[in-house]
Amino acid sequence: MTKKINVSKISFVSVGTLLALVLILSATTQKAHAAITSQLDLGSTVSDVAELQQFLATNSFIYPAGIVSGYFGPLTQAAVVQFQVAYGIPQVGRVGPMTMAKINSIMSSGFGLDISAPIKANASVQANRTDATIGWTTNELARGQVYYDTLPIRSDEATGHAQQAYVSGVFAPNNTNTQNSQSVTIQGLQPNTLYYYLTRAIDNSGNLSMSVQNTFRTN
Numbered sequence: 001m002t003k004k005i006n007v008s009k010i011s012f013v014s015v016g017t018l019l020a021l022v023l024i025l026s027a028t029t030q031k032a033h034a035a036i037t038s039q040l041d042l043g044s045t046v047s048d049v050a051e052l053q054q055f056l057a058t059n060s061f062i063y064p065a066g067i068v069s070g071y072f073g074p075l076t077q078a079a080v081v082q083f084q085v086a087y088g089i090p091q092v093g094r095v096g097p098m099t100m101a102k103i104n105s106i107m108s109s110g111f112g113l114d115i116s117a118p119i120k121a122n123a124s125v126q127a128n129r130t131d132a133t134i135g136w137t138t139n140e141l142a143r144g145q146v147y148y149d150t151l152p153i154r155s156d157e158a159t160g161h162a163q164q165a166y167v168s169g170v171f172a173p174n175n176t177n178t179q180n181s182q183s184v185t186i187q188g189l190q191p192n193t194l195y196y197y198l199t200r201a202i203d204n205s206g207n208l209s210m211s212v213q214n215t216f217r218t219n
Contacts, residue, residue, distance in 0.1 A: 035104045040095040044072040052076070052095065055103060056083060059113040086115045106205075114205035118142040123199070123211070129191045129219045135183040138201050144182030146172040148197040150190075153213050155198065165210070167198065178204055189218050 050070040056063035063079035118138040149169035
C-alpha cells in the first residue's frame with residue numbers, strides 16, 4: 001500500500017516557519033539598531049524614551065540609576081545632562097537635534113557609550129645612536145602616537161570629548177591600527193642628543209590619554 005504525502009501542507013508549514021523566522025530576525029535587528037527619531041523632554045513617554053534609557057544605561061557613569069521605564073523623568077534628565085557634559089554638548093537636559101544626532105552617531109558606530117580614555121602602562125624607551133623605539137600597553141584597543149623634539153614640547157588641553165589637543169614637536173609616523181601593545185620607532189635622530197617626547201593613545205570612540213613629557217638621549 002502506497003502512503004500519500006500531502007506536499008501542499010508541507011510547503012505551507014515550511015513557508016510559514018520561514019516567514020516567522022524572518023519576522024523574528026527582522027524585529028531583533030531593528031531593536032538592536034533602533035535610533036532616536038523624536039526630540040525628548042521631561043515628561044515624554046513615547047517609545048523613543050525607552051530606547052534612550054537603554055542606551056544611557058550601558059554606561060553607569062552616565063546613567064547610574066539604569067531604569068528603563070519609558071518615562072522621561074528627573075533621573076533620565078540628569079543622565080542626559082551627564083551625556084551632554086561628556087560630549088561637549090550644551091547642557092539643556094533634553095534631547096534636541098544636536099543631542100539626538102550625537103546619540104544616533106554613537107549607536108551606529110557600534111562602539112557603544114564609551115567615555116573612558118585608554119589607561120597606559122609598561123612604558124619603555126630603547127634609544128640607539130640615530131633612532132629610538134618607544135613602547136607601552138593599553139587596557140583597550142587604541143592607536144598610539146608619539147611627538148618628539150629637541151626642545152620642550154608644549155601641549156594644550158582638549159576642548160571637548162574626542163577633541164585632540166594641539167601638541168608641538170614632530171609627529172612620529174606609526175601604525176594606525178588599534179591594538180593593546182604599542183611600539184613606535186623614531187628614525188633619523190642626531191647622535192648624543194637629548195630629546196623630549198610624549199605619547200598619546202586614542203581608542204575607537206575617540207577618547208584620548210596623553211603622557212607627561214619625558215626625555216631620552218641617543219648614544
